[in-house]
Every structure is written in C-alpha cells, then in structure tokens.
Amino acid sequence: MTGEGTHGVIGEETHGEVQEVPCDATGTGVDDGTQDGTYESSREHTREEVGLKSQVGIRVKPQAEDRAKHQAEDRAKHQAEDRAKPQAEARAKTLAEAQLKTQAQTREPYLLECVRLASDGTGVGYIDGLVTFVPGLLQGETGLVRIEERKKHFLRGELVKVMKAAAVRQDPPCPVFHACGGCQLQHMNYEETLLWKNRWVQDALARVGKVHVRVEPVLGMDFPWRYRNKVTLHRDKANASSGGKPTRGNAAEGTGTQAVLGYYQNRSHTTVAFHDCLLLSERMNSWIRAVSRVIDDFPGIEDVTLRESDAGEGLFLIKDSRSGKGSTFAVKRAFFPEVGSALATRAGDTPLRLWGQETLEVSFLGVHFRVSPLAFLQVNYIMAEKLYSLVRQFAGLTGKEHVWDLYSGVGTLSLIVAGCAHDVYGIEENPFAVEDARRNADLNGFKHVQFLQGKVEDNLPRLPLRPDVVIMDPPRAGVTAAVIDHILRSRPGKIIYVSCDPATLARDLSRIVRGEYQVSLVQPVDMFPWTRHVETVTCIVNKNR
Structure with missing residues (x-):
C-alpha cells in the first residue's frame, strides 16, 4: 500500500528539525x-x-x-x-x-557538486562541511545553489543554475514539474530512475535493517506515462473563500482560463493547477477540465477524487463541507455526462450516491473486483497485475496450503491466490474494504475465503489454523512488533512481504530474520514512475521447513 512518506537520507542525515534541549532546564543543579x-x-x-x-x-x-x-x-x-x-x-x-535564514537568502550562491541522491530524489552535496539538500540536482552535476534554510546539522538549498549537467539529465516533459509536488524524478531519464530506486532499496536494507542480500533490478514499465487510475485534487482555499475567483498564478497551462483545482505544491498546501497531467489518461484529464468549468457554482467543494476503471468507466467522489442548496448533493449529472458514477461525502459520513454505480469494477489475473470509493486499490493497473503475479509465483501454492493475508484491503491478493490454496483468511481494518472483500469472494465463487474486520494484531489470535504462507501488504508505517512476534510463533513456511516504503521494510526484515528465517528474493516494482516511491516484494523462507 502507499501513502505519503518522510524525506531524508536513509540511515544518515534527516530533513527533520534538530531540537536542542538546554542543560539545567529545570533551574536546579x-x-x-x-x-x-x-x-x-x-x-x-x-x-x-x-x-x-x-x-x-x-x-x-x-x-x-x-x-x-x-x-x-x-x-x-x-x-x-x-x-x-x-x-x-x-x-x-x-x-x-x-536572522541567519534572512542572511542566507540574500547571500551569493555557492558552487556545489552533487555526490548522490537522497531517498526522496533530492541532490546531496556539502557546503562548509554541512550536508546540503538541493532538489533538482543530479549526481555528478555541479550547480549554483542559494541557501534557503540553515539548521545545526544540515542546509537546504535552491538550485539557481546547473553549471555542469549529467548525461542522464532531460528536460521534464511536464510544464509544472518544478512547482508540482507529484513527481520528483522527471529531470532524469527513465532507466536512471530505476537504477536509483534499486539503490534506495539496497541501501535501506543494508543500513537500516543490516540485511545484506541481492536486490533484483527494478521491474519497470514499457510506457511509463498515463498510468494512474486515481487522482485527488484540492480546491484552492483562497478560491473557495472568495466565491471561486481564482488567485494569481493558478492559470491552467495551455488555456486562457483560470483553474481552481490542482495538486499540492511540494512541502505546502498551495495548489498547482494544470491542463494535462501526464500521469493521468487523456480521459481523466478531460473529466478534470469538466469539473473545473462548473466548480464555481459549488463553493462547498473541498476535494475531488476521480477514479477510472480498467474499462475506462469513471467514478467521481466529492468531499463537501456544506449541505443544502449550495452543496454538491445538488450536483446534476448534466454537468458531468462523461463520468459514469458520482458520490458525495462529508467528514465521517458514508458516501451518498448522486448517480450511477456505487463501486468501480476491475479485474486482475482473471479475478473480478468491485471497489467502493473509500477503499484502497493500487493506482497502476499494469504494474499491480505484475506485482500480484509475483506474489502468486513466490507463494508456490499446490492447493493444500493454509494462507493468511494481512492488511488484505478489498481482497485482491487473497482472491488471486485462493484458486491454489486450501483456505485463505484475510484481516483488514477498513470496514468499507472488508465489505468489498466479502462481496468479491462471493462474486468469484470462493467459499473457502474469509475476511475479519479490525486491527491485524487484535484479530491474529482468532485465526484457527497454523499458516503455511503469510502474505503482508501493510501501509507505509509497516508492521508492528506484536504482529511480527505472532507470525514468528506461528512458524509459517513462507512470508511474502509487499512494501511501499524501503525503510520500514528494512526495519521489519531485521526483526524477522533474526531466527530461523532468511530472505530469499527481493524484487522492486516501479508502481509509481517518475516519483520517489517504489513497491518491493520480498520472499522470506523458513530454513527449517
């Protein structure tokens, strides 16, 4: 699973603020x-x-x-x-x-050589002996850098000009790349992004987890564009409060109109508007433009989420802060004829159907799924299917095995391996996802698959059988020590760990491989091209079974 993660160099310097605790802070001594x-x-x-x-x-x-x-x-x-x-x-x-920050901002730029990339894609060099993070600078490049922020143990700089460019540098195809926080790696060629993602996984395992194993080359895409099936756009707060009048600088590229929807700028909540996001299909971009044309009529809209099925059907979820005449509950299908389904929600509420279906229908490896608006689903259908195929391959099921699927979501991995398993038990905390998973098991005729709703650590003692295979696809925070301890006591033959964060994967592997388990294979998958994120499938085997 994925979500937002932390910025920094794994196992080294961090971007976090260093706080000094004064000595004798109590006034005693x-x-x-x-x-x-x-x-x-x-x-x-x-x-x-x-x-x-x-x-x-x-x-x-x-x-x-x-x-x-x-x-x-x-x-x-x-x-x-x-x-x-x-x-x-x-x-x-x-x-x-x-005062130092003000002084640094007016100081002449420094000449800095980039020695490596941090795990968030930021260039790393040294000024006056301090590690310096510079977005946009690549390894081997030299650039003029103006210091934006000084901390005790690191500096943060802005790239003024590239003086010596690397051979792998390219012009970012996206016109708002430098302002938008969605992508971090469009200024290097695609093969280079895969090499860096492999290195980030390798470094995390070695430095954080002290796990020294071979990491396979990252499995990439043939065409790394137009792959996202989901996008959440934010309304500019100034526009919402001023009756929809756009603020300066939010003009959509390529049009003479002003837009009020966009992505968040990096490290801020300022929206960045766009005309054509290259990570979204042309169909989804047209839906976004249709929403932008009428959003002024609905001042209560805060966020808009669009999803596209593998067959091109659309689902539109609106987060609304109001009710009544001016709310999105008054939205008519005539405004968005291209979108097949629409739902609206306020914080904590179950989505209310405005028109169309309440779920999105997709298929992976011959298994059919219906996904509700608030349930998680991988955003890249092509690479998700490759990842699911890897998990099924690593599991090596013969039809006799008992399988646990932890953090099971809408049941994708549970049901994809169910055809080769004796039985499958899934645990998921999200109640919407559990409802989807149970419906998907019935949809595909799997009577030997069960799903439990709640925290994994609370439900593990309820599982009746010792597992042969445990599959885990946790959120970015990883797996708790209590869950790992329970799994190790259960002594499965295999553990297959699907991770969206190399650092938490490394931490958890360090706990797992202390005893009778060893890592047999690590396969990164480029689920999110042009971003710093990478999915990793790790197969862990019991040496004694």
Missing part, C-alpha cells in the same frame, strides 16, 4: 549547591555575631530573621530566573535562526 553553600556561610557568620552581641546584651533574633528572610527571597528570585533562562535562550535561538 549547580545553583542549588551554590545556594546551599551561601546559606551555610551566612549561618556561621550569624552564630559569631550572636555570640559577640550577646555579650553586650543586644537582641539579635530579629536581625537574624531578617537575614534569613532576605536569603530566602534571593533564592526564590534566582530560582525563578533559572527557570526562565531556558525559555529566554530558546527565544534568542529562534531569533538568531531567523
């Missing part, structure tokens, strides 16, 4: 000892004074009480100052960082 010493000295002095003045009959008790009172007040004052000191230092540090 050295000062307490100093105050205790001062108090002791004062007390000895008081004793001597009492002895002397007692000899001449002077009352000293009020004076001693005054001194003790003043000392107590001084201690309280110093302790309050000590407690306030870390906050004052933090404010000063924040101000200093802001």
